[in-house]
Amino acid sequence: MKKTTAIFILFVVIVIVGIFAFSNKVLATEKAIDNRTESQLIEIKENQAKSLSDYQEKYGSNTYGLVAYILNIVRIYSIPFCFLGIAIGAIHRYIIGIRKLDTLEKGMALIVTFVTLLIICQVLPLAFAMFVKFGRG
Numbered sequence: 001m002k003k004t005t006a007i008f009i010l011f012v013v014i015v016i017v018g019i020f021a022f023s024n025k026v027l028a029t030e031k032a033i034d035n036r037t038e039s040q041l042i043e044i045k046e047n048q049a050k051s052l053s054d055y056q057e058k059y060g061s062n063t064y065g066l067v068a069y070i071l072n073i074v075r076i077y078s079i080p081f082c083f084l085g086i087a088i089g090a091i092h093r094y095i096i097g098i099r100k101l102d103t104l105e106k107g108m109a110l111i112v113t114f115v116t117l118l119i120i121c122q123v124l125p126l127a128f129a130m131f132v133k134f135g136r137g
Contacts, residue, residue: 051069052065052066052069053065055068055069055072056069059132064132067128068125068128068129068132071124071125071128072125074121074124074125075121075122075124075125078117078118078121078122079118079122082114082115082117082118082121083118085110085113085114085117086110086111086114086115086118088110089107089108089109089110089111089113089114090107090111091107092104092106092107092110093107093108093110093111094107
């Protein structure tokens with residue numbers, strides 16, 4: 001018991017000394033990174049703000065423009081996310097599921113879920129645009 005306590009205390013002391021010893025170097029490199037990328041971050045922020053204002057102008061309302069902007073981002077990022085989920089489901093169904101039958105069903109459920117999610121995320125912006133165009137009058 002004394003041995004494990006001594007090892008734990010020694011480990012904690014080493015971690016604390018390491019944090020204080022390397023904190024100055026980390027702060028210096030962090031400041032250099034901030035100075036280099038500040039203009040790029042400002043440019044990305046301005047582009048996204050312009051894109052949001054374009055959507056708000058196109059839909060004629062701040063609320064509808066914001067919703068259309070968010071749905072567009074969801075549409076774009078759902079594609080790789082869902083393909084990754086479908087690939088994981090296929091691995092569970094066709095590779096791991098050969099040996100374990102419960103994994104076979106889990107893989108099929110993952111594939112169906114991610115295909116459904118992909119279809120919803122791709123159709124929802126179109127449905128919203130049609131609702132705003134024809135539903136508002």
